[in-house]
Amino acid sequence: MGAAILLSALPATALESFARSSLTVETAGGGKYRFDVELAETPAQQAQGLMFREKMAADSGMLFIYDRPQPASFWMKNTLIPLDMIFIGTDGRIVNIHANAVPQSLDAVNSAGSVKGILEINGGMSARLGIRPGDxxxxSTLGTAK
Incomplete structure (x- = not known):
């Protein structure tokens, strides 16, 4: 829970700013879904994540990027909205999805192995769009841009 432990130490007044980008999730069923995302690339940005947000647009999210593949563990402390956490392998494929992470929960949400990134979107969005492991x-940060 390395990055997660830092979350509680971050004061609300020291909020990070994030670069913005867009990404596409391509499903096995032929769907292509575009999300406007904020990029969490630094340890401070990753520790903050989507904490303190009261809402997020349906087509928005946050993409956490790691320098090297690694197991990931998150919690929802100070996160006010339910999230789907989409864990992404080195090949850009979805390894696992934790749907509807509970706001403010201290329970660990873990990747199913090493991942290169994590996409957080609004809770329930993965099911609504049919996004599944293997999609x-x-x-560009995942090396999958065409």
Whole structure:
């Protein structure tokens, strides 16, 4: 829970700013879903994540990017909205999805192995769009952009 432990130490007044980008999730069923995302690339940005947000647009999210593949563990402390956490492998394929993470929960949400990134979107959005493990996330930081 490395990055997660830092969350509680971050004061609300020291909020990070994030670069913005867009990505596409390509489903096995032929769907292509575009999300406007904020990029969490630094340890401070990753520690903050989507904490303190009261809402998020349906086509928005946050993409956490790691320098190297690694197991990931998150919690929802100070996160006010339910989230789907989409864990992305080195090939851009979705390894696992934790749907509807509970706001403010201290329970660990873990990747099913090493991942290159994590996409957080509004809770329930993965099910609504039919996004599943094995689907592909396309973004330049994942090396999957066309």
């Amino acid at each position: 592909r996330v396309v973004h």
